[in-house]
Each structure stands twice: as C-alpha cells, then as structure tokens.
Amino acid sequence: MTTLTTTEAKIDTIRRLQQAIATKDKQAFLDFFAPEVEYHYHVGTRPLMGRDWVEKFITKYWADNSSSTWIIERHSETDAHLFTEGREEYVNASGQVVTHPYMGIIDFKPDGKIVGWRDYFQMADPNATK
C-alpha cells in the first residue's frame, strides 16, 4: 500500500507516482487515486470515471507503450492542485521517437488522493503532419 502524506509537496507525490509507473507497479500506481477519480488523459476525449476504469486503461496502455517516458519540465502547485508542463516521449509503430509537449493539472483531495487529472496536448502524432 502506498503511503500518502498530506504535508508532502504535490510534486513529490507525483515523483513517487512516476516511480510506480517506471517500475510498472500497478497496485502502487492505483493507490494514488481516489475511487471516484475523473481522469482526462486527453482533454477532448471521454474521461475515465473511477479507479477501476483507470486500472483497465493503464493495463492496456502499459502493454501498448512499453517505452514511454514522462518528463516534467516545470511545475507549480496550490493547496489542491499541481500544474505541470512537460513532454511524453515514446517510440511509435514505425520506430520513430514521438514527443508530445503537454500541460496537465492534477486535483488532490485533502487526504492526498488524486481525484481529478486533465492533460492538454495535441493528440495527433506530430510526425504524421511533417
């Protein structure tokens, strides 16, 4: 069970979540989320509603994207939110490295659990337009 401490800086919570992603520790990953989480992995696409749906999504995502890397370049936080700017990199089916610049906002409950997550980026593969 992942321990959440409400006094912890939100960026540190997310750094620990990134560790869970890096090691593909699904249970540790899911423990960061509230059961009622609303997860917009791409704003504009139907969100994942609830932790069970997040589990289904991440299971498929990890199976399909073995080499993805999430890099946070800038961040700022309030009592309830973490704002990040960064990029995700992965290798597409053609073997090209794809970089998606993104911004995201993560909403936290007072107990430190993630209850909302919205990522903003261009969904289309940038290589497809070159």
Added chain:
Amino acid sequence: MSQNMKVLEAMIDASKRKDHEAFLETMTDDLEYHWHMGTRPIRDKATMRKFLRNYELGFDQRDWTIVNWAEKDDKILVEGVEKIYDRTREVLIDNPFMQVVEFRDGKICKLRDYYDSALVQAPARKETGSETAA
C-alpha cells in the same frame, strides 16, 4: 492579487475589447508566443499584431476565462476555457486550454498555449440567440 496576475488580467481584458495595442502593451518587445506547440512561435510585436488581425478575420473570441491557476517565481500556470466563434463555419466553440505565462520586469515575455486544435476544428454547435450573450 499579484502584480503579474494583474498584467495577465489586463491582457485578457484587452483581448475581450479587441484592443490590440493594449494587448501588445502587456508584452515585452522580444516576446515569444507559442500559439500552438509544435509550430514556430511568434517572436516580435509586428508579427503578433498581424497574427491578432488575421485571427479576428477567422474567429471572434467571445470569452476567455481562467478556471485554475498557480504562480511560481515569474511564471503563472493557467487552466482555462475560451469561447470562440468560427466566422467561416458559423459555429460557437468551447476551447479548454492550459497555458504558461512567463514575466519579466512586469510584462509578459513568454506564452505557451496547450490545447488540441482538432477540438477547434471539430463540428460544433450552431450559434443561437441565447449564446451570443457570452
């Protein structure tokens, strides 16, 4: 409210009034505006002025609302939504976005917008009388 937040609000107010010179006054001369990540940014006021003029030929920004924001050092990170009217297709579009606003000496020097342009280009609802009040 911080001084930088007041500058950002002044930019938003100028945008709503379609006052391009007041809008540009909130920015440094060596501005860097990424209106779409992955596209070459705008780096001077003359180009920015032209961009604003061209944008208004195609779109009418009806609203620009900040929903959440956080400040750190000389940056404000924002989540918001704008309501834009596509003059060509005669449709009103809600465009949710995030942006990073960087400041230097009380002016905006860098601006990066994050959204999916496919949402702007997607079919949207036809404008109705009640929506024009936005």
